[in-house]
Amino acid sequence: MRKTDKYPVEGPNSLWQMYRTVSRWKAVKNFIFIQISRYAPSLPLKRWIYRSVLGMKVGEHTSFALMVMVDVFFPERIEVGDNTIIGYNTTILTHEYLIKEYRIGTVHIGSHVMIGANTTILPGVTIGDHAVIGAGSVVHKDVAPYSFVAGNPLRVIREDVRLTEVIDKGEG
Template identity: 70%
Template sequence: MVRKVTRYPVEGPNALWQIYKTVSPWKGVKNFICIQAARYCPILPLKNWIYRHLLGMKVGEHTAFGLMVMVDVFFPEKISIGNNSIIGYNTTILAHEYLIHEYRLGEVKIGDHVLIGANTTILPGVTIGDGAVVAAGAVVHKDVAAGAFVGGNPLREMKRSEDTDVSEAFQAQTSQMVGK
């Protein structure tokens, strides 16, 4: 499955050397300062406020970012995360890639009730469906289906044991919310 990214060819030096033709250096500095504040902030509502109001991310209610999460510095507005999801410690969420002869931009969409394990890297242009679980240390380079349990590098579907089966809990919780 190919990630949904838009490719922009460049001529001359590699694309990273040309970054300020695509994004303002002042935006980069402002975003870097805001992201560093959020990375160390222990107050979840304040962290989400920074992401929503200073970085332009779409962050759902009760979503929790672990300590040291690194969101895309140059294009955080291309990241959306649903309600009641957890982004684990030291996870990196990228919406851009700067390569030798091109750069790529892609939206990252993370659904509701998603659990992202610690030290995960999420690449641009992927969608992670509602209720999915991504194991710690994974590299998410393709879409993840709703309710799936994935991990590894390369990313693959993992077998669930009874203590890791969150899809039934997600479905029960969703049924309760709909019934209210």
């Protein structure tokens, strides 16, 4: 179950009213720095932009691959642990604008997580430590620690990836 705060709107759909929820200046500044970080080959530069300019919580040795798109309106609601890899062209959203309401939720990504390329992470989800997300997945619900999930809709492929490590080493 995603954890989001819901805000009803009157009149036209909520996207037409987005600048009531976030300032234009913040949106433009975030967009510029997100675009720089999408193309920058330097992982330390990306981490500095995410932490210092966008206000994200990003752990040590966490890597954001080329073309990762973080939420432009509320990037400060993204938290990523240590030694995590966010794969190519992944999108991390913390907001969703709907017809009669908008929703905002914090995204928590644990430590030692592997997120495959072209994944979309929706607002309000928690991805546990050591989880593996298959490429092209849509993460619309919480992911347990050590689990391997993939697909759209998201489904559990393996509940405990530690078992795979033991088998791979010939110990199982």
